[in-house]
Amino acid sequence: MSIAVTGATGQLGRLVIADLLARGVAPDAVAAVVRDSGKAADLAAQGVEVRVADYDAPDSLAGAFTAGDRVLLISGNEVGRRMPQHSAVIDAAAKAGVALLAYTSVLGGPAADFTLADEHRATEELVTASGVPYVLLRNGWYTEVYTANLPAVLEHGVVIGNAGEGRVASAARADYAAAAAVVLATDGHENRAYELSGDTAWSFPEYAAVVAELSGRPVAYQDISGEQRLEILTGVGVPAAFAEVLVDVDNAIARGLLAGTSGDLARLLGRPTTTLRETVTTELRGLGALA
Structure with a gap:
């Protein structure tokens, strides 16, 4: 029996494997399921088994899992293509007779009615119908989704969105990875x-205020209409279809769909979740922009 992590060379997958090893799981009991073995050379050097398989090549998944494995299906990152990808992984896991299939879904599950959640809801249905023991890890937003844009925020002094006073109960990516490792x-x-989210929900005006305080620079939140934001996003090269998804996410935030604070994440971690302030501090320090 192994713990098999798909998408193992991605940002989340690497953190999950690192956390498993830190928890004392033997490296040879961990399998990294990857498309490119070359990108997993560092994992192999640690003793982790590398299994080559591709979400888009169902035949390659036949050897990705073995009977009794505990599997983490990390959702694909190509919106609009994820259903056939996820279906192929779920089928392969069921045929192999895995002991557990954990899936990184979206906060709210069936109640998440925004476009980005559509494929997650459908995947949950496939997982629960597969006959395989499962865990649904309904991840909220990573704080890093926002802090990744800090260079532009600091340059222009503004956080732009169409979420109004909506709140986001985000947590650090490493928190979600650690929770997955616990389950596995x-x-x-x-x-x-599990409804996984940060302990405290924050608003975008509050986020801008934290960035301003910690950087020592003027930063404010500018709330605009969805139409205005769509124009801005496409104007800087974001494909129209994905720009519409981003605008729709902010609309969902405005409706309170990403503000839930169930406490599940902190309970799995056995500690409080990483705060917005902590993640912003870390990111600003890395940019050399901490006041």
């Missing part, structure tokens, strides 16, 4: 859904 490495999680 410990017992008692079968056939459960």
